[in-house]
Amino acid sequence: MRIILIDDEIAIIESLKFALEPAGHKCELFTNPINAIKAFRTGDYDAIVTDFKMPEMTGIDILKEVRKLSSHAPVIILTGYADIDNAIEALNFGASAFFRKPFAIKDLMEVLVRVEMEIKVRNERKDIYLQLKKKLENCNSNGSNTLELLDKLYIS
Numbered sequence: 001m002r003i004i005l006i007d008d009e010i011a012i013i014e015s016l017k018f019a020l021e022p023a024g025h026k027c028e029l030f031t032n033p034i035n036a037i038k039a040f041r042t043g044d045y046d047a048i049v050t051d052f053k054m055p056e057m058t059g060i061d062i063l064k065e066v067r068k069l070s071s072h073a074p075v076i077i078l079t080g081y082a083d084i085d086n087a088i089e090a091l092n093f094g095a096s097a098f099f100r101k102p103f104a105i106k107d108l109m110e111v112l113v114r115v116e117m118e119i120k121v122r123n124e125r126k127d128i129y130l131q132l133k134k135k136l137e138n139c140n141s142n143g144s145n146t147l148e149l150l151d152k153l154y155i156s
Helices: 010-023 033-042 059-069 084-092 105-137 143-155
Strands: 002-006 026-030 047-051 075-079 097-100
Touching (some): 002 010, 010 026, 010 105, 026 033, 033 047, 033 059, 047 105, 059 075, 059 084, 075 105
């Protein structure tokens, strides 16, 4: 997976990169969350792993910005300042996970495996939808009603 790593402490994201890349992930590092959001907007990334507390933005702010661009993009938040309210807020906005520092890298890897599976399933679902839609478009009479139903099913 292509992963954006965000933390205002370069040593943290360099360590994460060192741990994630041998597992096949390609990581891009950002100490400035605003630049990371710009990169996400223009790049082809699969996930974001971000610190919660940074000078420019919080992890929740990043999550909200990412949600404006993609309703499904996985965002994992790491923090040294965990409290239950922050975790609940992050999960309510759709964070894939919320870890308190220090955390076990194996726990992060498990979440990334789950995220990869979710992406695979979503892509397969989209492929099936597109194949069905193409076949239905070739139908004559009842194709229109069936297409509308298919679109409703895919969106939900």
